Amino acid sequence: DVKVTQSSRYLVKRTGEKVFLECVQDMDHENMFWYRQDPGLGLRLIYFSYDVKMKEKGDIPEGYSVSREKKERFSLILESASTNQTSMYLCASSLNSGAGPSPTYEQYFGPGTRLTVT
């Protein structure tokens, strides 16, 4: 069974703090993704990575950065947390059928981190 784990289920941070969200997958997947989910807006892609040290911006990268130093781990960083970054953050991973950032196979999701910024 594919397992995607996220470091925290719930997190409360103050405005201006630097926040790290960690995601680990145990199935040797090349692709990893960070999404945020907000009521009425659905899931929106923040960043994704198709290989170690590779990263690509998604639809809403502003205010975020990522790090992928090892294949199994993909970190999302909020450089200076703001209240509008209060959200559910979801990490996902998938195999890559070939070269490039095209996940042909299923995406598997972690349990999510509900972040509240006050």
Next chain:
Amino acid sequence: KQEVTQIPAALSVPEGENLVLNCSFTDSAIYNLQWFRQDPGKGLTSLLLIQSSQREQTSGRLNASLDKSSGRSTLYIAASQPGDSATYLCAVKGTYKYIFGTGTRLKVLA
């Protein structure tokens, strides 16, 4: 720009009913389509994935179909149970990423 729509946004049915959830997308150039289930406050669980060359996939009481030319997919749930209550999301894969619909919130009444 790809847009994914799920209608209805919410649905309540009595236990035992067969039901259909709809997903439509505007750009037929997709690699695959995936259906997910999400329980409140939890992550997404993959239900079915249909490659662009396929017409349907089945798993237990679930059957998903794909009609690329018309930009539609349906998720059929047979003999619904209260445990099926959840939000169901579809996602289509374009060039490098998935675009998600906003989901259908299903409630199956005992």
